[in-house]
Amino acid sequence: MSVRSVIPVDLGICDLCVTEITGEGRYSNYPFTSCAQCGPRFTMIRRLPYDRVNTSMDSFPFCHECLREYLDPKDRRYDAQGFACPRCGPKLTLLDNSGEVVNSEDPIGLSAELLIEGSIVAIKGIGGFHLAVNALDEFAVAELRRRRRRPNQPFAIMSPSIEEISDFAEVNEDEAQLLSSPARPIVVLKKSDSYNLADSVAPGLNSVGVMLPYTGIHLLLLHAFRREALVMTSANYPGKPMMIEESSALSELKGIADYYLVHNREIVNRCDDSVIKSIGGGRVFLRKSRGYSPSYLRTGWSVGNKYILGVGGELNNNASLFVKDQIITTQHIGDVDELETLDFMKHSIQFIEKTYDLKKPNMIACDLNPAFLTGRYAEELSAELGSLLVRVQHHHAHAAALMAENSMGLDEKIISIVIDGSGYGLDGNSWGGEIFVAGYSDFKRVAHLAPQPLPGGDVCAYYPARMLASILSSTTSDSDIERLLEKNASKYFKHGIDELKLVLKQSKEPRTLKTTSLGRLLDALAVALDVCWLRTYEGEPPVRLESLALHGGPSEIKLELEYRRENDMYVFDTSAFVTEVFDLRKKFEKKDIAFAIHKSIGQSLAEVACLLADELGIETIGLTGGSAVNTLIYRYIKEKVTNNNKKFIVHNNYPCGDGCVSLGQCVVASSRIL
Numbered sequence: 001m002s003v004r005s006v007i008p009v010d011l012g013i014c015d016l017c018v019t020e021i022t023g024e025g026r027y028s029n030y031p032f033t034s035c036a037q038c039g040p041r042f043t044m045i046r047r048l049p050y051d052r053v054n055t056s057m058d059s060f061p062f063c064h065e066c067l068r069e070y071l072d073p074k075d076r077r078y079d080a081q082g083f084a085c086p087r088c089g090p091k092l093t094l095l096d097n098s099g100e101v102v103n104s105e106d107p108i109g110l111s112a113e114l115l116i117e118g119s120i121v122a123i124k125g126i127g128g129f130h131l132a133v134n135a136l137d138e139f140a141v142a143e144l145r146r147r148r149r150r151p152n153q154p155f156a157i158m159s160p161s162i163e164e165i166s167d168f169a170e171v172n173e174d175e176a177q178l179l180s181s182p183a184r185p186i187v188v189l190k191k192s193d194s195y196n197l198a199d200s201v202a203p204g205l206n207s208v209g210v211m212l213p214y215t216g217i218h219l220l221l222l223h224a225f226r227r228e229a230l231v232m233t234s235a236n237y238p239g240k241p242m243m244i245e246e247s248s249a250l251s252e253l254k255g256i257a258d259y260y261l262v263h264n265r266e267i268v269n270r271c272d273d274s275v276i277k278s279i280g281g282g283r284v285f286l287r288k289s290r291g292y293s294p295s296y297l298r299t300g301w302s303v304g305n306k307y308i309l310g311v312g313g314e315l316n317n318n319a320s321l322f323v324k325d326q327i328i329t330t331q332h333i334g335d336v337d338e339l340e341t342l343d344f345m346k347h348s349i350q351f352i353e354k355t356y357d358l359k360k361p362n363m364i365a366c367d368l369n370p371a372f373l374t375g376r377y378a379e380e381l382s383a384e385l386g387s388l389l390v391r392v393q394h395h396h397a398h399a400a401a402l403m404a405e406n407s408m409g410l411d412e413k414i415i416s417i418v419i420d421g422s423g424y425g426l427d428g429n430s431w432g433g434e435i436f437v438a439g440y441s442d443f444k445r446v447a448h449l450a451p452q453p454l455p456g457g458d459v460c461a462y463y464p465a466r467m468l469a470s471i472l473s474s475t476t477s478d479s480d481i482e483r484l485l486e487k488n489a490s491k492y493f494k495h496g497i498d499e500l501k502l503v504l505k506q507s508k509e510p511r512t513l514k515t516t517s518l519g520r521l522l523d524a525l526a527v528a529l530d531v532c533w534l535r536t537y538e539g540e541p542p543v544r545l546e547s548l549a550l551h552g553g554p555s556e557i558k559l560e561l562e563y564r565r566e567n568d569m570y571v572f573d574t575s576a577f578v579t580e581v582f583d584l585r586k587k588f589e590k591k592d593i594a595f596a597i598h599k600s601i602g603q604s605l606a607e608v609a610c611l612l613a614d615e616l617g618i619e620t621i622g623l624t625g626g627s628a629v630n631t632l633i634y635r636y637i638k639e640k641v642t643n644n645n646k647k648f649i650v651h652n653n654y655p656c657g658d659g660c661v662s663l664g665q666c667v668v669a670s671s672r673i674l
Contacts, residue, residue, distance in 0.1 A: 007294050007355060008041035008050050010126055010271065012184035012214035016076065021216050022223070026065065031108065031216035032089045032265070036080035038182070040126040040215075042294065042331075043269050044082065048355055052081040056266035063088035090265040092217070097258055099250045108217070111261045112224035120144050122235055122249055122257035126215055127271030127290050128242025129235035129249045131257060132158075136227055138198040144231065145200055147256045150238070153537035154202035156186045156209045156273065158232035160222040165210055167228050168195045175278050183291025184214035185274035190550075197229060204532070206547040209275060214291075217261075234272055238537060239315065239335030241344040242270040269351065270344070271331045277629055280638055284629050285655040287316065289332035294352065295653070297327045297663065300409055303670050309349065309361035309387075310665035311374040312336070313394060313423075313658045315538065319349050320662035321358065327404070327666050328352055332659065336374050345374075360385040363673065365665035368393050369424035390669040394423030395431055397664030398624040398656075399438035404667045405660070406622070406649045410674065413439045414649070415446075415613045417605050417637065420625035420657065421461065421519030421539070430454060432517025432625070433572070435609055437616060440671035447563070447570035447608050449521060451514040455506035460515075462535045464523035465492035469500055470507040471524050472582075474575045478504045484582065492533045518601070518627045521574050525597055528581050529590045539626065546630050549598045552591030557584060559596040561604035570608045595632065602636025609637075610644040622649040626657035 013021075014037045020027040027033045034040075044056040052058055062070060066085050069077040077083050084090065094107035104110045111121050118140040121132045131148070133140045135157050145151060159165045162176050169189035171179070178187045186209040191202075202208045211232070213219040222230065235253060236242050243249045244267040249260060271293065275286040288295065299322075308322035317336045320329045330348040334341050352358070364387050366378035375391075382389040392400075399416035408414065416438045425431035426445075433449030453470045454460050460467045465485065472481050478501075485492060485500060493499040506512055519542060526532040526541035531548055535541055559580060563572045577600075584593050609621045621641045628634060628650065641648045654660040 005048060006296055007045065007048065007352075009183070009292060009294070010040045010042050010290050011038045011182040012212070012291070013216055013219060014038040017216070018219060021219060026085055029220060030086045030089070031092060031220050032084055032263070033216045034080070034083045035077050037076070039082040041082065043127045043267055043271050043290075044265065046268055050081055055081060056268050057082055057084065059266070060084050060089050090263045092261060092263050095250070095260040095262060097254070099260075102259070107261060108220045109224045111259065112221055112226075114259055115225055115230065116227070118143075119258040120147070120256065122253050122260045123217065123221070123232075124246065124249070124260075124262045124267075125217065127267060127269075127273075128244050129253075130232045131235045131253075132221075133231045134227065135197045135201055135229040135231045138200055141198040141200040141231060151536045152203050152540060153238060154205055154209060155231045155233045156211060157197070157201065157229045158211050158213060158218060158222065159229040160213065162212070164228045165189070166192070168192055168197050169208055169210060172278070174281075174283070178276055178278065178283065179210070179212050183274060184212055185276045185291060186211045188275065188277040188286070201231065204544045204547065206550050211273065217263075239341070240338070241334060241341055242272050244270045269331070269348075279629065279631055280634050280650070282650065282652055284651060285653070285659065286629060286657070287332050288318075288655055288659055293329065293331035295329045297329070297404060297653075299325050299327065299404060299667065300407060301325060301670070301674060303673070306362040306673065307358050307360075308363045308365065308666050308669050310365045310662035310669065311345070311378050312662035312665070313367045314369070314372045314374060316655070316658045317345065317374065318659055318662055319345055320666045321349070321352055322666040322670055323356060323358065327663055329654070329663055336372075338373075342373055342377060361387050363388045363390055363669045365390045365392050365669040367391070367397070367424065367661070367665075368426075390665070390672065392665045392668045393426060393443070394661065395420075395434050395436065395625070396438060396443045397661045397668060399436055399443060399622065399664070400440050400668045401654060401660035401664030402622045402624045402649060402651060403438070403440065404663060405651055405654055408620075410440055410671060412620075413437055413618055414620040414622045415609045415616075415618050416622045416624060417609055418625045419518040419605070419623075419627035419633070421627070422515070422517055425516075429513060430515035430517055432515065432519055433521065434516065435570070435605070435612065437612070437618065440667050445569070446612055447572070449516040449518060449572045450574045451516050452520070452574060453507040454513045454515045454520070455503045457513055460520060461523065463492070463494060463533075464520075464535060464541050465527045465533050466503050467520050468524035468527045468578070469503045471521070471575055471578045473504055473507040475579045488530070488533070492527060521578075522627070524578055525581060528578060529585070529594060531590070531594070542627065542630065545594055546598065546632065548591050549594035549632055552589065552593070552595035554595065554599070555588065555592045557588055557592060557596040559584065559593070559600045561600045563604060563608055570612070572604060598630065598632035599636050602633040603640055606637040606640035610641060610646060613646055620647045620649060624651060624656050624660070628656040
């Protein structure tokens with residue numbers, strides 16, 4: 001059992017190959033052109049070592065000229081496993097919506113013409129299928145939303161160059177480096193004043209996710225398209241596995257795609273695009289996958305001959321395997337709330353186990369939440385294999401992952417601000433606005449947002465006005481709440497004023513689940529400012545509220561998230577905070593109130609974290625959780641922490657959302673056997 005070598009990641013097409021594709025040589029206009037420095041690896045590898053016979057390129061034997069290049073030590077394709085030429089390599093085919101071949105000598109050129117005309121084209125890339133449409137055509141983008149049933153979730157964009165991206169988005173030096181890096185991730189950019197893409201690309205947001213072409217297929221398609229940008233969004237439903245087989249795409253995209261641009265090279269390992277946001281002078285992964293996965297983290301300790309498996313949480317999930325002194329994390333899996341995605345996760349785990357000849361895990365770590373499918377899988381697997389099952393509290397896993405990523409030792413502790421949408425707490429309630437004193441082996445909860453009723457449980461996440469009414473109910477009479485919300489009751493509540501009355505009744509019942517979630521607080525505030533009242537994708541209300549806030553700025557608004565000390569615990573008074581926001585609506589612009597909301601939350605969380613650090617003699621304060629990607633909250637936490645001369649740590653190489661949970665589970669489990 002050893003990690004002999006790393007599984008290579010996919011690399012975007014290099015400049016020399018771009019020159020050859022767009023030139024006159026034998027690789028001219030060949031969409032599968034690559035060399036030793038670029039091209040797919042992980043998505044086509046079956047086993048190590050990384051040799052052609054161990055990849056899906058074994059179906060394409062070298063022609064005489066390619067073999068000559070492969071064997072020539074002076075050639076840049078010497079010992080390159082994934083390349084081929086038009087004579088011996090993969091081929092593209094264009095299909096219509098019934099799966100019939102559309103005869104064309106130039107399927108890419110014809111696809112570009114169809115996109116210009118407004119068609120929706122499904123494109124088989126290196127890690128799965130995308131749906132492409134003209135990003136400047138409002139009708140075409142809106143039609144894609146209608147067919148895909150994605151009313152508001154932002155679409156990713158692919159543009160030919162940074163110069164053309166600059167026509168519709170602002171690109172700073174760090175973002176330009178990320179965009180053009182070998183990984184070619186999607187980078188979240190601020191829309192520019194000259195933004196000219198369809199409004200439906202990223203409705204209600206001040207940002208847009210953009211990537212550069214990372215294969216010859218995309219490069220040639222954009223050249224033929226001759227426009228600034230194409231929508232290039234994953235063809236799968238959000239959170240579900242990427243489609244990798246032509247038959248699946250033809251079946252699942254029936255009635256959605258008009259045409260299919262496919263090729264005959266097998267995708268062995270599906271892999272979604274990575275998404276990164278530049279924030280606070282660094283980068284934050286929103287999704288870590290293509291170009292970065294599988295990923296490896298070397299810890300400061302070893303688990304010897306044991307093998308620990310962490311299966312993560314439920315949403316935006318991945319899995320991690322702790323072997324020797326390294327943790328190997330799979331590509332992005334998605335939302336493991338259905339068997340299809342669970343099967344994908346199992347396959348990804350088994351691929352790494354097979355690669356490194358791992359037998360059964362000695363320990364399997366999972367979330368505390370008894371409803372998670374990953375937890376039930378961990379229980380069944382541990383019973384079957386006789387492995388030790390370790391349940392790790394969700395936010396402790398976040399904090400531990402942050403520590404491991406920042407190379408902290410087994411005996412060290414930090415003050416960890418953990419802010420997100422939801423995590424199963426030790427008291428059975430939903431946590432998500434927490435400050436911990438955290439180590440690997442244990443943690444202590446030392447501060448949190450005030451617990452608020454969660455009437456209807458997870459329904460509040462989809463209808464955030466329920467959360468708003470619940471929070472107001474502790475400071476405002478039912479009749480006053482009804483008066484405040486009556487005008488928009490039919491918009492805010494599925495069943496109008498009658499539902500509001502039921503929500504207020506549920507909020508007062510002692511058995512109603514409670515939450516300390518910052519995500520749910522931001523949901524409520526998004527409704528209070530009439531920014532968003534129905535969640536159509538994960539995190540939509542807070543993201544829209546942040547976009548509004550970024551249009552605002554500092555003003556004379558005095559808004560504080562006050563806190564008090566209760567039973568050796570700091571508690572933030574979110575009820576008074578929301579009530580005050582309601583009062584401010586009469587005096588100030590919404591964008592400035594939104595700015596003040598974020599500033600106050602960030603400063604208050606950081607202030608308490610610094611107080612606790614001083615009290616306990618801890619020098620390091622960390623920030624993690626899904627809400628840590630919020631630009632303004634991040635900014636004000638970092639500012640106050642550093643001004644108080646504390647060391648501030650954040651995630652740079654793993655998502656601060658649930659994409660770091662499996663990593664955290666592994667290190668927590670390891671601390672219990674060392």
